Amino acid sequence: MPQTVIYIDGQFYNKNEAKISVYDHGLLYGDGIFEGIRIYNNRIFKLEEHIDRLYDSAKAILLDIGISKAEMIDIHIATARKSGYQNAYIRTLITRGVGNLGIDPNKSEKPSIIVICDEIALYPPEKYTKGLEVITVATQRNGVNMFNASVKSLNYLNNIMGKIEANLAGAGEGIMLNSVGYVTEATADNVFILRNNVIITPPKHLGILAGITRQTIIDLAREHGYQVKEEVITRYDLFVADECFLTGSGAEVISVVKIDGRVIGDGTPGPVTNKLNQIYREYVANNGTEL
Numbered sequence: 001m002p003q004t005v006i007y008i009d010g011q012f013y014n015k016n017e018a019k020i021s022v023y024d025h026g027l028l029y030g031d032g033i034f035e036g037i038r039i040y041n042n043r044i045f046k047l048e049e050h051i052d053r054l055y056d057s058a059k060a061i062l063l064d065i066g067i068s069k070a071e072m073i074d075i076h077i078a079t080a081r082k083s084g085y086q087n088a089y090i091r092t093l094i095t096r097g098v099g100n101l102g103i104d105p106n107k108s109e110k111p112s113i114i115v116i117c118d119e120i121a122l123y124p125p126e127k128y129t130k131g132l133e134v135i136t137v138a139t140q141r142n143g144v145n146m147f148n149a150s151v152k153s154l155n156y157l158n159n160i161m162g163k164i165e166a167n168l169a170g171a172g173e174g175i176m177l178n179s180v181g182y183v184t185e186a187t188a189d190n191v192f193i194l195r196n197n198v199i200i201t202p203p204k205h206l207g208i209l210a211g212i213t214r215q216t217i218i219d220l221a222r223e224h225g226y227q228v229k230e231e232v233i234t235r236y237d238l239f240v241a242d243e244c245f246l247t248g249s250g251a252e253v254i255s256v257v258k259i260d261g262r263v264i265g266d267g268t269p270g271p272v273t274n275k276l277n278q279i280y281r282e283y284v285a286n287n288g289t290e291l
């Protein structure tokens, strides 16, 4: 029977046994980084890309993970194999590790490596067939001169504040702008629009998470003959878009049909979004690191 397996610093645990110290700075200060990775059909999707991004995040916060990327990949494969899941979700966490009650990261001797392989909770299927109604939220995405959102850090309160606004408004998601009003991303997904048959997504230099799904969609769309631009967009561009969709490892490709009360297209998932969704699903089912 497939089951949840959790790797912590060299040992495997089940869900009830897996524990970390309350002095871990990942808990005390959100001092750490993470990844969210999918397993489809017994293959880990874009594993190397996720590990590369993990090590970039680590470098940015001056955290020495202490093992090579190759060893990290082996840990992921071992954890996934041990779980027995053929379709699942991997959550990787690197925390600063156990320290004292002050914030100084130098007081933590070594980081903790945690790899959770568990089932994925998907959005309800009707969200994919009907599309999401979203709002733009007042909480601004961190600017690049603050803590760069390209770091996938354990401190997600910027995103969570945006998600709370979306929840309070009864919206399916919140789209976050930066300090000058440019669209950045949703609280846990990247944003795309279609306008006059051109697919547009905000550029990475705005300070967004460089989504693995975002890049996969850009590549697949181009391969299939679509024009894709990485360009700054505003709320106005969202309102007048022909189509809009969000991408993420968890969400995959999900259509947006209403933004701040403005109906997008005819209010149902558009043909290009549907096509990209189908291309994406076929691609993920057939590519990845074999288990």
Ligand code: PMP
Binding pocket: 036, 159, 185, 186, 187, 188, 189, 190, 209, 210, 211, 212, 213, 214, 247, 248, 249, 250
């Ligand atoms: N933006 C944010 C803020 C995220 O947390 C995520 C991941 N859930 C994404 C975008 C999408 O990234 P990916 O495609 O790599 O999952």
